[in-house]
Amino acid sequence: GAGVSQSPSNKVTEKGKDVELRCDPISGHTALYWYRQSLGQGLEFLIYFQGNSAPDKSGLPSDRFSAERTGGSVSTLTIQRTQQEDSAVYLCASSLTGGDYEQYFGPGTRLTVT
Amino acid sequence: QKEVEQDPGPLSVPEGAIVSLNCTYSNSAFQYFMWYRQYSRKGPELLMYTYSSGNKEDGRFTAQVDKSSKYISLFIRDSQPSDSATYLCAMASNDYKLSFGAGTTVTVRA
Numbered sequence: 001g002a003g004v005s006q007s008p009s010n011k012v013t014e015k016g017k018d019v020e021l022r023c024d025p026i027s028g029h030t031a032l033y034w035y036r037q038s039l040g041q042g043l044e045f046l047i048y049f050q051g052n053s054a055p056d057k058s059g060l061p062s063d064r065f066s067a068e069r070t071g072g073s074v075s076t077l078t079i080q081r082t083q084q085e086d087s088a089v090y091l092c093a094s095s096l097t098g099g100d101y102e103q104y105f106g107p108g109t110r111l112t113v114t
Numbered sequence: 115q116k117e118v119e120q121d122p123g124p125l126s127v128p129e130g131a132i133v134s135l136n137c138t139y140s141n142s143a144f145q146y147f148m149w150y151r152q153y154s155r156k157g158p159e160l161l162m163y164t165y166s167s168g169n170k171e172d173g174r175f176t177a178q179v180d181k182s183s184k185y186i187s188l189f190i191r192d193s194q195p196s197d198s199a200t201y202l203c204a205m206a207s208n209d210y211k212l213s214f215g216a217g218t219t220v221t222v223r224a
Contacts, residue, residue, distance in 0.1 A: 004157070031210065040122065042202065042214035043158070056211070091157055098210050101146050105157030 004106035012112045021077045021109045025094030037089040050098045082113045120215025133190040137203035144205040149188045152200045193222045
């Protein structure tokens with residue numbers, strides 16, 4: 001079956017612009033996660049959705065970052081007024097339920113802020 | 115100090131060798147331990163998942179967890195060039211939030 005998909009695969013933007021990153025989880029997976037992977041760093045947890053609710057936003061690095069999920073499916077991560085330090089690969093994962101450690105990852109969106 | 119420490123390598127081995135990877139951690143609440151494999155420009159894929167201490171074997175892969183030492187290992191036997199990738203350890207306590215190591219880059223030479 002189809003895995004987790006993300007778009008765009010690559011995004012180059014100028015400092016100060018807003019960007020939207022999209023994640024389409026595996027059909028039927030109720031839990032969705034966003035992570036950030038910077039060069040030489042491990043994956044950094046950003047936010048977790050159970051259905052359309054985000055009970056844990058603790059990983060969002062600043063108020064420039066926001067995310068939403070609609071219809072219990074697609075999620076969008078928005079970064080406002082991008083900064084160079086936002087350059088990273090943004091990975092989305094989904095799992096059958098919120099307590100399931102078997103998380104399936106998408107290919108990621110590589111964001112470059114110039 | 116990072117919660118999960120992993121030597122980034124790189125590690126280069128000849129085909130057929132045993133690859134040995136490890137992570138150490140500081141949070142004694144961690145109970146769930148995972149190894150992910152990530153090919154270049156791809157998302158991580160789950161290889162092994164272990165709960166608490168002990169060993170788990172799956173084909174050529176063996177995962178070991180020593181909670182008393184806060185140390186986990188992954189062994190790959192009879193390594194193949196297709197095993198060339200970055201290997202990430204991850205761990206969790208009793209919620210969904212995974213803490214990852216930085217990843218070890220492995221190259222298996224034909």
